[in-house]
Amino acid sequence: xIPAAFDYTRPTDLGAAVQALADAGEDAKVIAGGQSLxxxxxxxxxxxxxxxxxxxxxxxxxxxxxxxxxxxxxxxxHDEILRDxxxxxxxxxxxxxxxxxxxxxxxxxxxxxxxxxxxDPAGDLPSVATALEATFEIAGAxxxxxxxxxxxxxxxxxxxxxxxxxLTSIRVPKLPGxxxxxxxxSRVAQAWALVGVAVAVHRSNGTxxxxxxxxxxxASKPVRARAVEDALSGASATEESLASASxxxxxxxxxxxxxxxxxxxxxxxxxxxxxxxxxxxxxx
Amino acid sequence: xxRISMTVxxxxxxDDVEPRTLLVHHLRERLGKVGTVVGCDTTNCGSxxxxxxxxxxxxxSVLAVQADGMDVTTVEGLAGADGELHPVQRAFHETxxxxxxYCTPGMIMAAVDLLxxxxxxxxDEVREGLEGNLCRCTGYQNIVQxxxxxxxxMRAGTAATVDAPAQASPAAQTQGVTT
Ligand SMILES: Cc1cc2nc3c(=O)[nH]c(=O)nc-3n(C[C@H](O)[C@H](O)[C@H](O)COP(=O)(O)OP(=O)(O)OC[C@H]3O[C@@H](n4cnc5c(N)ncnc54)[C@H](O)[C@@H]3O)c2cc1C
Ligand code: FES
Ligand code: FES
Numbered sequence: 001x002i003p004a005a006f007d008y009t010r011p012t013d014l015g016a017a018v019q020a021l022a023d024a025g026e027d028a029k030v031i032a033g034g035q036s037l038x039x040x041x042x043x044x045x046x047x048x049x050x051x052x053x054x055x056x057x058x059x060x061x062x063x064x065x066x067x068x069x070x071x072x073x074x075x076x077x078h079d080e081i082l083r084d085x086x087x088x089x090x091x092x093x094x095x096x097x098x099x100x101x102x103x104x105x106x107x108x109x110x111x112x113x114x115x116x117x118x119x120d121p122a123g124d125l126p127s128v129a130t131a132l133e134a135t136f137e138i139a140g141a142x143x144x145x146x147x148x149x150x151x152x153x154x155x156x157x158x159x160x161x162x163x164x165x166x167l168t169s170i171r172v173p174k175l176p177g178x179x180x181x182x183x184x185x186s187r188v189a190q191a192w193a194l195v196g197v198a199v200a201v202h203r204s205n206g207t208x209x210x211x212x213x214x215x216x217x218x219a220s221k222p223v224r225a226r227a228v229e230d231a232l233s234g235a236s237a238t239e240e241s242l243a244s245a246s247x248x249x250x251x252x253x254x255x256x257x258x259x260x261x262x263x264x265x266x267x268x269x270x271x272x273x274x275x276x277x278x279x280x281x282x283x284x
Numbered sequence: 285x286x287r288i289s290m291t292v293x294x295x296x297x298x299d300d301v302e303p304r305t306l307l308v309h310h311l312r313e314r315l316g317k318v319g320t321v322v323g324c325d326t327t328n329c330g331s332x333x334x335x336x337x338x339x340x341x342x343x344x345s346v347l348a349v350q351a352d353g354m355d356v357t358t359v360e361g362l363a364g365a366d367g368e369l370h371p372v373q374r375a376f377h378e379t380x381x382x383x384x385x386y387c388t389p390g391m392i393m394a395a396v397d398l399l400x401x402x403x404x405x406x407x408d409e410v411r412e413g414l415e416g417n418l419c420r421c422t423g424y425q426n427i428v429q430x431x432x433x434x435x436x437x438m439r440a441g442t443a444a445t446v447d448a449p450a451q452a453s454p455a456a457q458t459q460g461v462t463t
Contacts (some may be wrong), residue, residue, distance in 0.1 A: 001325055008286060008303030008349050031347075038345040039327045042306075051303065055350060079339075103416025104397065105330060108339045109346065 003041035010053040014060065014139060014168065017052055021164045022141040024050035030166060031055075032075060032114035035106045060113070060168060063087055068174060071137075074113020074167045078102070081112055091172050093132060093180035093198060097124040100184050100193075113167045116152070119159045119221065122192040126153055127222040128182060131198035131214035134172045140165035153221035178202045183277035184216070185269055187260060193217050194261045195269040197225075197249070197277040201232075208232045208241070208283055218253035218270055227251040228274060232283070239284045246275035288352040292317060293361025301348045308332045310348035311358060319360040319389050323418075330417030333390040333397070334358045340397030342416070359389035362396065372396050372434040381430035383421035391417050395431045403439055405431070 007024075011017040021028050029048035031037055032055075040046040054060055060075035063084045070090050072081075081087055081098045088095055094112075101107060101115070101124055115125040116136070129136075130149045138145050141164055152159050161167060184196040196216030202209045211232040213225040227248035235241040248271075255266035278284070285300040292315055299314055311317040311334070322344055323331035332344040335357040343356075362370035369377065372395050382388045391414065398405060398413035405413060410431045411424070419427060 002306070002309070003304045005302065005304050008347070010349070010352075034345055034347070034350070035327060038306075038347075039325065041304075042325050042344070051347075053350060103330070104413060105333055105340045105342045105394065105416045106327065106345075108336075108341055 001042050001044065003038075004044055004047040006048055007050045008053065009050070010056045012056045012058070014057055014166065017054060017057055017166060018139055018141055018164070020050075020052045021166070024052070026163045028052060028163070030117070032117070033077060033106075033110040035102070035110035036114065036118045036120070054166070065090075066171070070172045070174065072112055072170045072172060074111060074117070074169055076112050078107035078110050078112065078115075079104075082107070090174045091132065093128055093182055093200065094125070094172070096180075097128045097182040097184070097196075097198065100124060100182070112170065116170065117159060117161060117167045119153050119157050120192075121156055121220050121222075122217045124182065124184060124193060124196055124216055127196060127214040127216040128198045129170060129172070130222040130224060131180070131200050131212045132172050132175070133212070134170050136167060137169045137171065138165050139168050144168075146171075149222075150224075156220040158221075175200060175202075178210075179281045181277045181281035183273045183280065185273055195255075195266050195273055197270065197273040199274070199277040199281050199283075201278065201281045201283040203237055203283065206237055208235050208237050211278070211283065213249070213274055213277075215249070215253055215270055215274075218250065218255045218266060220254075220256075223253050225249045225252060225270070225274060232278075237284045239279070242275055242278045242284045246271050246278065249274035286349050286352075288349055290348075290351050290354060290356055292356045293358055299348075303347060303349050305348040306344055307334070307336075307346040307348045307351050307356075308343040310351075311343060311356070317358045317360055320358045321386060321389060323386060323390075328416075328418065329387070329390070330394060330414075331387050331390040333393040333417065335393060335397060338400070340394050340416075357393075359392055362392070370396070371437045372399070372431070375430040375434035375437065376427075379426050379430040379433055381422065381426040387417060387419040387421075391419065391427055395434065398431070399435055399438060404435055407432070 028050040031051045060073045063086045064071045134149045136147045136152045180200045184193045193216045198214045200212045213228045228245045231245035250267035250270045255263045257263045289298045321331050323329035327345045334343045394417045410428045
């Protein structure tokens with residue numbers, strides 16, 4: 001189908017983008033890679049009156065080393081993430097999950113920031129950003145603010161972003177000495193996750209000193225599996241500890257049922273995938 | 285209306301377009317490039333794949349205004365000036381990598397994109413590289429074979445010699461043709 005009519009502007013700096021959004025009011029929308037927005041426009045699930053294209057804003061693109069953290073521009077494409085040496089070195093979890101996102105064509109255009117701002121509960125990157133305890137940098141007509149991942153995601157396709165606000169970059173702490181893994185289960189190739197599990201583990205002296213577990217598609221937004229994290233923290237790094245902790249993976253989740261998986265099946269998947277993810281991350 | 289300028293298959297076109305015009309509609313309806321087709325509303329099928337700035341994209345999910353100033357290659361721009369087929373086109377033909385042919389323009393463009401990055405893909409790498417393209421007819425076997433054959437002939441840097449049909453790829457023979 002053909003989208004409903006809208007006006008279009010392609011500013012070349014962030015100030016102009018924020019201004020264009022402010023001028024156009026509530027019915028304006030940002031377009032990043034368009035890989036989630038275009039299908040919604042075509043099916044007329046969304047009908048903004050103005051699209052502000054961030055594609056020309058160079059300052060929103062690329063990955064930079066900021067000492068203890070990487071700063072990832074919101075407009076960095078999935079494809080650029082996969083090729084970025086800083087990501088490979090300091091945030092391999094992001095590269096691993098991004099490789100499972102969609103297909104080549106979609107990864108050429110879709111962006112890291114767009115995936116997070118879109119906040120699809122089945123999206124892989126929101127739970128990854130949650131496990132990495134990333135910080136979201138936001139700019140709007142009223143100024144700038146920083147929001148931790150634990151507060152950024154609000155509900156199904158909903159974040160703290162207000163109309164007129166732009167996600168500019170994502171700050172990802174480097175986690176030296178930790179190991180990470182993303183485990184995704186889908187029905188066929190090229191499918192969204194039925195359930196996904198992002199883990200980060202820090203081992204010391206034969207124990208799991210610290211563990212973070214974040215779940216994809218186990219609620220209307222990413223959830224931390226706190227019960228697993230608590231059970232693991234300080235536990236001996238053995239297969240038995242992993243198995244008994246992973247049994248609690250769905251304790252804090254509220255998965256939904258859909259034609260592809262029932263809530264009970266999702267709960268089961270979460271426990272199995274959590275154990276596999278922890279194992280792959282070397283927690284035992 | 286927004287004024288855009290775009291080079292498509294080597295020719296530069298200046299046009300006024302409505303911002304909501306999809307690139308694929310612009311290509312088909314304004315520029316007459318009907319080789320690129322639309323198969324879905326959900327960015328899933330890949331039949332509309334073109335190269336935008338040299339990289340494969342789904343032209344149903346890009347606005348024509350977003351392609352302003354860029355270079356677009358469609359399936360119609362692959363063959364040589366004398367009409368000689370691109371190695372990927374020829375391999376699809378020789379390997380019988382299509383039945384109804386609806387997915388073919390997108391498959392070919394996605395394959396060209398993949399081979400530009402990975403000139404010698406394994407079967408699995410071809411399947412993964414083409415995961416954004418759906419074919420409802422062939423079962424993919426001959427498509428994978430075609431892409432590998434094209435890769436071989438492109439690496440050799442020469443046009444693949446056109447063998448007699450009886451010497452078509454072994455895969456095509458053993459799997460049989462189910463049209
Ligand atoms: C066939 C297909 C399969 C896919 N499979 C997967 C998958 O397996 N896993 C997965 O995680 N994703 C998947 N995706 C989604 C893909 O990752 C998209 O790239 C992503 O969801 C959106 O990024 P985008 O840059 O295209 O955003 P857009 O589509 O441009 O925007 C999406 C939304 O976010 C808003 N937005 C975007 N950027 C900003 C910003 N900087 N500031 C404020 N608001 C912003 C827009 O206004 C819009 O509401 C798939 C998509 C397709 C089409
Ligand atoms: S028409 Fe199906 S992906 Fe473009
Ligand atoms: S040949 Fe018919 S869809 Fe592929």
